[in-house]
Amino acid sequence: MTTLTKIYDTSLTLLTDLYQLTMAHGYWKTGRAEQEAVFHLYFRKNPFEGGYTIAAGLEYALEYVRRFQFSGDDISYLAELEGNDGRPLFSPEFLSYLNDLEITCDLHAVPEGTVVFPHEPLVRVCGPILQCQLLETALLNLINYQTLIATKSARICTATGGDPVLEFGLRRAQGIDGGLSASRAAYIGGCAATSNVLAGKLFGIPVKGTHAHSWVMSFEDELSAFEEYAEAMPNNCVFLVDTYNTLEGVRNAIRVGIQLREAGHKMVGIRLDSGDLAYLSIEARRLLDEAGLTEAAIVASNDLDEATITSLKTQGARIAIWGVGTRLVTAYDQPALGGVYKLGAVRNENNEWEPKLKLSEQAIKTSTPGILQTRRFLNENGAVADMIYDELQNPLPAGNVLIDPLDPTRRRFLDESLQSEDLLIPVVRKGEIVHQQESLEKIRERAQQQLDLFHVGIQRHLEPHEYPVGLEQNLYNFKTEQILLARKLTQS
Numbered sequence: 001m002t003t004l005t006k007i008y009d010t011s012l013t014l015l016t017d018l019y020q021l022t023m024a025h026g027y028w029k030t031g032r033a034e035q036e037a038v039f040h041l042y043f044r045k046n047p048f049e050g051g052y053t054i055a056a057g058l059e060y061a062l063e064y065v066r067r068f069q070f071s072g073d074d075i076s077y078l079a080e081l082e083g084n085d086g087r088p089l090f091s092p093e094f095l096s097y098l099n100d101l102e103i104t105c106d107l108h109a110v111p112e113g114t115v116v117f118p119h120e121p122l123v124r125v126c127g128p129i130l131q132c133q134l135l136e137t138a139l140l141n142l143i144n145y146q147t148l149i150a151t152k153s154a155r156i157c158t159a160t161g162g163d164p165v166l167e168f169g170l171r172r173a174q175g176i177d178g179g180l181s182a183s184r185a186a187y188i189g190g191c192a193a194t195s196n197v198l199a200g201k202l203f204g205i206p207v208k209g210t211h212a213h214s215w216v217m218s219f220e221d222e223l224s225a226f227e228e229y230a231e232a233m234p235n236n237c238v239f240l241v242d243t244y245n246t247l248e249g250v251r252n253a254i255r256v257g258i259q260l261r262e263a264g265h266k267m268v269g270i271r272l273d274s275g276d277l278a279y280l281s282i283e284a285r286r287l288l289d290e291a292g293l294t295e296a297a298i299v300a301s302n303d304l305d306e307a308t309i310t311s312l313k314t315q316g317a318r319i320a321i322w323g324v325g326t327r328l329v330t331a332y333d334q335p336a337l338g339g340v341y342k343l344g345a346v347r348n349e350n351n352e353w354e355p356k357l358k359l360s361e362q363a364i365k366t367s368t369p370g371i372l373q374t375r376r377f378l379n380e381n382g383a384v385a386d387m388i389y390d391e392l393q394n395p396l397p398a399g400n401v402l403i404d405p406l407d408p409t410r411r412r413f414l415d416e417s418l419q420s421e422d423l424l425i426p427v428v429r430k431g432e433i434v435h436q437q438e439s440l441e442k443i444r445e446r447a448q449q450q451l452d453l454f455h456v457g458i459q460r461h462l463e464p465h466e467y468p469v470g471l472e473q474n475l476y477n478f479k480t481e482q483i484l485l486a487r488k489l490t491q492s
């Protein structure tokens, strides 16, 4: 059984915005339901002012496509909806069409864990325009959030410099699926484990945890609390030492750590959850080492994120394991990835593809026409540049030139000797999933291997290195012509 099915046994087909269905009604009514179209799902800016993004959420998106089917209940519900004249919003004939509708689209996507950049399609949907439209909202919902959290997680894991990060966010996550998706995406981004037990069961993520202040508070004194915990859980002892006086807490943990050692067990560590985490971790490390508990790890938590972690590292904090919750799963400093889903081309009555462009006052928001693909160029050291090109312009001209669409004077010539790979791969053919489901472990490894392909500067949190991404020259020229044409049309 696949993940979405395990979580939701109800039909998810109505997980969409009403306007997708009203547009679908329009396409159907005007005889255009089957007109072929291509849409691209992409974002315009790396989140968190960062230098990269990690794609995630594809498995959920594919399950959504696989399960797409209006149930009898869905149709009955839609039949109840009324327009502003009190009459049914949708005609019975249209509902009967929906009842029989099966997805016949082709989807291409970048595999989860791939490092991606603004304007590169994460998913490309090609098929009857009505179907493409019906998939829009769910695809954005499923991919935007996990991509955002995988990226946040990678940033946090970079800040710890390889020390394990435990994801503790469930209590602050945005509802049930917010919690589950966050645990999955955080693991993809590099977290070592989650406290979320259901995520552990569903996704196979390692689960880890310590204990709360309430455990300590429920006893007469802290030492008894640690002793009783050690008695009950001798193989899982990370004592939370800051309920009363932190350094006193460390001394109590050490007493119990020594008892555990004498009984043939091992105290895993202590947890700090308040106060000056740099000072306290340095002091705690000294006390633990002096007592011979050199292997006991110091876990820290308390509103951590990549900025506080970086600061603590520079202060010489002796924290070995980082518990990160709220600021990870809520993507505190940027709570949404602005992924969009834009029409790239439609097939006209002569059966030819007609590229489409959405103009905007802001150049960054003007969409790119065509059937887009991203080609990544690599040399022996890793990735050199990405080129967005139009598959309709085939074959590509020899000698690749990248043009920055926001500043066409910025160009890059790509040596013919470079290797290249296309990022979008087929994942759905005529409605059938052709992408083999990947283990989360494999996706997580890919994210790490991908990051290693790039100049380390893209991982810098302040003013990161800007990895070159541009349009292939024909595509750039075509887009520019189309913009000029569209401006003329709108002015006349």
Ligand SMILES: Nc1ncnc2c1ncn2[C@@H]1O[C@H](COP(=O)(O)OP(=O)(O)OP(=O)(O)O)[C@@H](O)[C@H]1O
Pocket (backbone or CB within 6 Å): 273, 274, 275, 276, 277, 278, 279, 301, 302, 303, 304, 308, 311, 312, 315
């Ligand atoms: N040495 C440090 N340098 C930078 N940030 C730190 C340091 N120590 C702790 N922090 C961070 O500062 C914030 C500390 O929180 P704050 O001072 O509001 O109260 P607290 O320590 O949580 O106390 P309490 O939980 O008892 O209210 C947290 O985000 C924590 O991660």
Ligand SMILES: O=P(O)(O)OC[C@H]1O[C@H](OP(=O)(O)OP(=O)(O)O)[C@H](O)[C@@H]1O
Pocket (backbone or CB within 6 Å): 168, 169, 171, 172, 213, 273, 301, 302, 303, 304, 323, 324, 325, 326, 327
């Ligand atoms: O700080 P986060 O990154 O979200 O990590 C999870 C937090 O959740 C727990 O405490 P909780 O917040 O429930 O209570 P407390 O902070 O008042 O101890 C834990 O002790 C952490 O502080």
Ligand SMILES: O=C(O)c1cccnc1
Pocket (backbone or CB within 6 Å): 168, 169, 195, 208, 209, 210, 211, 271, 301, 323, 325
């Ligand atoms: O196990 C822990 O220490 C934990 C779990 C959830 C939230 N805060 C801490």
